[in-house]
Amino acid sequence: MKDLAEAALNAAQVKGAGYADVRLDEHVQQDIIVKNGQLAAVSDDASEGFGVRVLVDGAWGFAGSARLDKHEVEEVVDRAIRIARASARVRSAPVDLGPPVTSRGRYRTPLERDPFSVPLAEKVDLLLRADAAMGAVKGVSIREGSMEFLRQRKVFASTEGAFIEQELYEAGAGIEATATSPDEVQNRSYPNSFGRHQGSGGYEYVTAMQLDRHGQRIGEEAVALLTAPQCPSGVKTLILDASQTALQIHESCGHPTELDRVFGMEAAYAGTSFMTPEKLNHLQYGSPQVTITADALTPTGLGTFGWDDEGVPAQQSFLIKEGLFVGYLTSRETASVLGQQSNGTMRADGWNRIPLIRMTNVNLQPGDSSLEQMIAETKDGVYMETNRSWSIDDKRLNFQFGTQLAYEIVDGKRGRLLRNATYAGITPEFWNSCDAVAGRSEWKVWGLANCGKGQPPQTAHVAHGAAPARFQHVKVGILK
Amino acid sequence: MKSMEASRLTEEGEVKRFVDKLLQASPAAQTEVMVTEWDSALTRFANNGIHQNVAERDVSVRVRVVKDGKTGVASINQMNESAAADVLKRAIAIADLQSKGEVVPMPGPAKSRPVEAWSDTTAAATPEERADFVEAICAKAKRAGLKAFGAFSTGAEQFAIANSLGVYHHHRSTEATINSVVMGEAGSGYADRGAINVQDLDKDEIADEVIDKAQRNQNAQPIDPGVYEVVLEEYAVAEMLEFMSFTGFSALAVEEDRSFMRLGERITGEGVTIWDDGLDASGLPAPFDFEGVPKQRVDLIKKGVATGVVYDMMTASQEGRHSTGHGLPAPNTEGPFAVNLFMQPGSVAKPDLVSGIKRGIWVTRFWYVRIVHPKLSIITGMTRDGTFLIENGRVTRPVKDLRFTQSMLEALGGTLAAGKTTKLQIGEFIGASRVPALHLKAFTFTS
Numbered sequence: 061m062k063d064l065a066e067a068a069l070n071a072a073q074v075k076g077a078g079y080a081d082v083r084l085d086e087h088v089q090q091d092i093i094v095k096n097g098q099l100a101a102v103s104d105d106a107s108e109g110f111g112v113r114v115l116v117d118g119a120w121g122f123a124g125s126a127r128l129d130k131h132e133v134e135e136v137v138d139r140a141i142r143i144a145r146a147s148a149r150v151r152s153a154p155v156d157l158g159p160p161v162t163s164r165g166r167y168r169t170p171l172e173r174d175p176f177s178v179p180l181a182e183k184v185d186l187l188l189r190a191d192a193a194m195g196a197v198k199g200v201s202i203r204e205g206s207m208e209f210l211r212q213r214k215v216f217a218s219t220e221g222a223f224i225e226q227e228l229y230e231a232g233a234g235i236e237a238t239a240t241s242p243d244e245v246q247n248r249s250y251p252n253s254f255g256r257h258q259g260s261g262g263y264e265y266v267t268a269m270q271l272d273r274h275g276q277r278i279g280e281e282a283v284a285l286l287t288a289p290q291c292p293s294g295v296k297t298l299i300l301d302a303s304q305t306a307l308q309i310h311e312s313c314g315h316p317t318e319l320d321r322v323f324g325m326e327a328a329y330a331g332t333s334f335m336t337p338e339k340l341n342h343l344q345y346g347s348p349q350v351t352i353t354a355d356a357l358t359p360t361g362l363g364t365f366g367w368d369d370e371g372v373p374a375q376q377s378f379l380i381k382e383g384l385f386v387g388y389l390t391s392r393e394t395a396s397v398l399g400q401q402s403n404g405t406m407r408a409d410g411w412n413r414i415p416l417i418r419m420t421n422v423n424l425q426p427g428d429s430s431l432e433q434m435i436a437e438t439k440d441g442v443y444m445e446t447n448r449s450w451s452i453d454d455k456r457l458n459f460q461f462g463t464q465l466a467y468e469i470v471d472g473k474r475g476r477l478l479r480n481a482t483y484a485g486i487t488p489e490f491w492n493s494c495d496a497v498a499g500r501s502e503w504k505v506w507g508l509a510n511c512g513k514g515q516p517p518q519t520a521h522v523a524h525g526a527a528p529a530r531f532q533h534v535k536v537g538i539l540k
Numbered sequence: 541m542k543s544m545e546a547s548r549l550t551e552e553g554e555v556k557r558f559v560d561k562l563l564q565a566s567p568a569a570q571t572e573v574m575v576t577e578w579d580s581a582l583t584r585f586a587n588n589g590i591h592q593n594v595a596e597r598d599v600s601v602r603v604r605v606v607k608d609g610k611t612g613v614a615s616i617n618q619m620n621e622s623a624a625a626d627v628l629k630r631a632i633a634i635a636d637l638q639s640k641g642e643v644v645p646m647p648g649p650a651k652s653r654p655v656e657a658w659s660d661t662t663a664a665a666t667p668e669e670r671a672d673f674v675e676a677i678c679a680k681a682k683r684a685g686l687k688a689f690g691a692f693s694t695g696a697e698q699f700a701i702a703n704s705l706g707v708y709h710h711h712r713s714t715e716a717t718i719n720s721v722v723m724g725e726a727g728s729g730y731a732d733r734g735a736i737n738v739q740d741l742d743k744d745e746i747a748d749e750v751i752d753k754a755q756r757n758q759n760a761q762p763i764d765p766g767v768y769e770v771v772l773e774e775y776a777v778a779e780m781l782e783f784m785s786f787t788g789f790s791a792l793a794v795e796e797d798r799s800f801m802r803l804g805e806r807i808t809g810e811g812v813t814i815w816d817d818g819l820d821a822s823g824l825p826a827p828f829d830f831e832g833v834p835k836q837r838v839d840l841i842k843k844g845v846a847t848g849v850v851y852d853m854m855t856a857s858q859e860g861r862h863s864t865g866h867g868l869p870a871p872n873t874e875g876p877f878a879v880n881l882f883m884q885p886g887s888v889a890k891p892d893l894v895s896g897i898k899r900g901i902w903v904t905r906f907w908y909v910r911i912v913h914p915k916l917s918i919i920t921g922m923t924r925d926g927t928f929l930i931e932n933g934r935v936t937r938p939v940k941d942l943r944f945t946q947s948m949l950e951a952l953g954g955t956l957a958a959g960k961t962t963k964l965q966i967g968e969f970i971g972a973s974r975v976p977a978l979h980l981k982a983f984t985f986t987s
Contacts, residue, residue: 098641
């Protein structure tokens with residue numbers, strides 16, 4: 061690996077690159093799906109290759125290949141240089157990366173049990189037990205459970221002298237029960253939706269979920285939702301469970317604070333951002349209860365690592381401090397435009413992609429309330445749990461979310477189960493209406509393994525520390 | 541220089557030898573090998589300049605084995621002897637570790653009709669050619685006092701699938717796509733194009749469209765949400781169709797009672813006819829699916845009546861029928877997928893779709909569409925890059941983007957007219973749709 065990295069960097073410099081970096085990446089993934097009491101799928105995928113990123117005449121070029129030999133390294137470097145020269149013909153201002161990054165070291169995800177050493181039978185047995193628990197509920201028509209395990213070994217080296225080796229592990233799992241009637245399809249999933257809950261770590265992350273102990277409950281909830289009344293329309297107090305709060309952070313704080321979006325680098329695809337530089341340190345983004353950090357050091361987070369894919373060390377920085385917008389997620393190139401240094405958020409989803417600014421673990425800091433207390437203090441509200449649908453505009457202002465489950469709250473008490481619950485709002489209005497966040501004991505790190513961005517498309521694995529939170533005067537019940 | 545950048549895919553003969561050798565080496569009762577190899581490049585631009593510019597060459601070798609009623613799937617991204625041995629060993633190991641389960645049947649040999657989807661010009665496109673194309677759009681935008689953003693990609697791919705029952709199919713294809721957002725101080729426009737042959741993409745045509753749209757979409761004013769008559773451009777119609785496919789056009793969705801398709805019943809407007817045809821050269825054709833089954837045309841909705849859904853090997857065997865050639869790669873629990881969609885055009889010129897609309901909304905495209913209720917076919921999303929008010933048969937002024945929450949079947953149920961031309965809309969991840977613009981009687985904007 062080291063030989064190939066050095067060969068690529070030498071070749072790039074000889075051929076005229078002012079800066080070059082190379083990433084060699086080996087990725088192994090195991091997926092297991094159990095459906096309706098049967099083992100439906102087991103797959104074992106492996107991918108390896110390298111990518112070379114070069115700056116020539118102030119413009120970027122990148123090329124990657126799965127062929128790991130010295131001849132291919134030469135060709136790929138030639139290709140990257142030629143692409144960079146073509147970029148330079150149509151570039152705006154030359155790229156300035158700011159001060160050099162010379163990180164050296166090794167990082168390995170802390171874990172107790174290597175998921176790839178756990179027998180397949182043990183994994184399948186756990187999923188089948190959870191499946192049986194869902195299947196014991198009359199009216200559940202589809203049951204599905206899945207696990208996913210990842211191991212990524214990567215080497216990063218640059219012409220500035222950085223050389224980093226990392227070995228990252230992820231483990232994830234989840235179950236889902238579906239019930240249908242002539243007009244309805246209702247799902248309940250655990251611990252989260254989007255197929256599974258995932259974190260950095262070993263198999264212990266999966267066993268801690270106790271999937272088999274939640275199968276019956278979600279099965280019963282899915283069936284009950286078929287005949288539950290529709291979520292009423294109105295302006296009400298809204299209490300979100302921690303997982304939905306996590307997605308709210310993701311869409312309405314994580315994405316708009318990505319500085320590449322702010323500068324238009326994603327304008328034709330993922331969009332831009334309403335959080336433009338003149339608002340930095342001026343915009344009252346949320347209420348004083350709202351403090352949000354980007355923290356690549358959070359244990360078990362999917363955005364936890366040793367260094368980002370530009371060699372910048374993992375770190376914590378503030379995005380929102382007691383409601384005030386104070387920081388961005390940055391790269392070396394974008395930070396230097398603001399006279400800052402990167403806070404280490406550049407990640408690529410494989411050897412064949414360039415790094416982009418991606419959320420690390422974007423966390424809402426815990427407050428001093430509790431879900432129980434929030435409900436007790438609410439006269440007329442709705443409690444919503446587990447995401448079902450999500451949509452937000454290209455500037456990250458106008459959003460609408462739906463959840464799998466909801467309860468009405470009347471005079472401080474949880475009332476009827478409600479189906480097809482939705483809520484909508486405008487980002488700063490919504491976060492400024494936040495008047496309570498639950499405390500540390502209800503705070504949890506939620507992994508999202510499906511964050512899309514970039515062209516060609518990339519999928520990032522990110523996380524959000526979140527606790528249940530309460531918002532006032534929110535429009536709920538968009539479906540009538 | 542050109543030869544270096546020309547697409548470097550492995551010769552088909554070599555691919556076939558690799559696949560045959562792997563099949564021969566397998567001790568399993570049944571074995572399937574799928575090889576996908578691609579060489580692609582993408583030039584991305586923002587603020588009138590190239591800011592990202594990438595290329596990659598990769599391969600995927602996916603092996604499915606069935607041994608003693610147990611299935612194992614493994615993949616690797618190398619195509620050599622040791623990789624073949626490794627991927628086969630891993631697939632067998634997975635099968636051996638399982639208890640007997642449901643086996644997705646493999647198809648036997650059947651002839652597929654070859655369809656041309658290759659362009660030497662696209663395969664050999666250079667970074668300089670991509671830069672020239674992008675520069676033309678940026679220069680026009682700059683002259684107009686605007687900023688251009690977007691991505692221009694060219695790529696070549698080959699796909700081979702074979703199994704131990706005698707199936708062998710090979711297909712090669714190229715694709716070139718350009719999308720662009722052009723922004724002024726107070727608004728933006730959008731346009732995109734896709735083609736097999738990069739020479740079919742006209743840089744001036746797309747630049748003119750996106751710049752014109754951006755110029756007309758400045759200083760949009762808010763409008764009250766509510767139910768409006770709408771004209772949806774092809775961009776929006778294609779996205780709606782893709783979501784219909786995702787939620788409803790699969791035999792598995794019907795079997796699991798989560799589809800809106802009620803076969804034999806009238807489910808939407810009489811003017812709506814939708815089909816899937818992987819062999820139609822005016823789409824993005826592919827002669828066979830990811831299970832090695834030749835593609836068949838499937839009529840999905842005919843004059844508003846649900847007439848068919850697509851099948852893969854699993855759903856077909858469960859219902860005692862033949863696959864329609866819509867299988868996805870193993871292991872697949874999502875069911876079959878219609879990826880070559882067509883909607884019947886009408887007889888009205890696109891600009892004339894507004895005539896007769898007293899007060900309505902012209903929608904260029906949708907953004908961030910998500911399913912709210914699959915069985916009722918309700919989706920939500922935003923309009924983006926060109927939303928206009930229609931008054932007394934004319935587009936009069938831009939309006940702020942709106943959120944919609946709308947049943948697709950109900951919206952199409954009110955189809956008053958369809959454009960007489962269609963546009964090929966290449967999907968973000970897989971497949972393509974060819975659709976007209978539509979005039980719909982009612983569309984619900986919720987904020």
